[in-house]
Amino acid sequence: MDVMAPQRHGPISLRVVRQRDARVLQNELIGNRSWLRPWEATSPDGPVSFDMRIGVRRLLQQYRDGTGVPFVMEYDGEIAGQLNVWGVARGSLASATIGYWVSERFAGRGITPTAVAMATDIAFREMMLHRMEICIRPENHASLRVVEKLGFRYEGLRRRYIHINGDWRDHYAFALVREEVPEGVLTRWVEGRAPQDAAAIPPADRLHA
Template sequence: MDLTIPREQGPVAIRLVRQRDARVLQQELLSNRSWLRPWEATSPDGPVSFDMRLGIRRLLQQYRDGNGVPFVMEYDGEVAGQLNVWGIARGSLASATIGYWVSERFAGRNVTPTSVAMATDICFTELRLHRMEICIRPENQASLRVVEKLGFRYEGLRRRYIHINGDWRDHYAFALVREEVPEGVLRRWLDGRAPADAASRPPEDQRSV
């Protein structure tokens, strides 16, 4: 894949992860353990490697294979977190999923919604994907605010969907398809035209988690 990146909006930028990012990303993960642990994917088969260098090599191989796009999120030139586009499917599905984490010291600066918007726009315009999905634990209020700001549409509750922090957890699913945002996700949000209630969850789904 040959994508037009990095992309930036104000102090926020996204770019492809590099092997030399391993040290600073591992430092951020270690210093944010209490902040990130409740939302981190785990394995039911036991502990997984915390070797960031190996992790980046795997992510870049997935990128070369066309299965994912691993981004670093930056704020004023500092590494603020990661955003991964994964599970890219071509053909009749033409979809992918977005996952991310941001360091606590950058929370509240619109790093994540800006990065998600830019990454989604890249996927729609350059990768020509049709649908982008984000799955979020019901307890993760910070991530829910991201999809609410950007107008991702609520699609339903997925029971015990992903192994997170040591157990199978329910997730809310949100998505956008390309024709919903002909002007782009970032432009729609910045212009104040993202639908305010698109990410609203029905009471029955909120009661049942």
């Protein structure tokens, strides 16, 4: 399995998860339960395993199968969270979706927007995908700020879209396609050229979410 080279911008880096990361990731997830629970995917069929050793093995199998790329986000060499490129579709769709979480103690350091930008650039330049999507709960203001900063384009309201924190939840959908960011998402953001209103949500969708 060829592993993608780590990406770095300042103190923030993005690399493919390793099996030995499981213990650190599990400790972070346990220590951040109240912080992360409102945004965590759950199963309508009941509780799922919280064993990160199993979780990392599954993610790496998806990587080998070409259906996803599981990253860890680091700050000054310390694991700060996870970012997964999942649902990779090839052929005429050539798209994927990004999901992520960051530990509370690392919040506010620009880790998530930087990592999302780097992951999207990897998807467009190395994986040769055409479209990247992020779906966010209306209540998740921190994640909404991420797509606003990076200039992801709002595409619509998805009703009861993903099972989160024990129920089916509405999500706002945002996306970018490769042609919109020829210079790269990270470069466009760092240089202050990301459109400020691309992620604007129409009042009607805000009202009905």
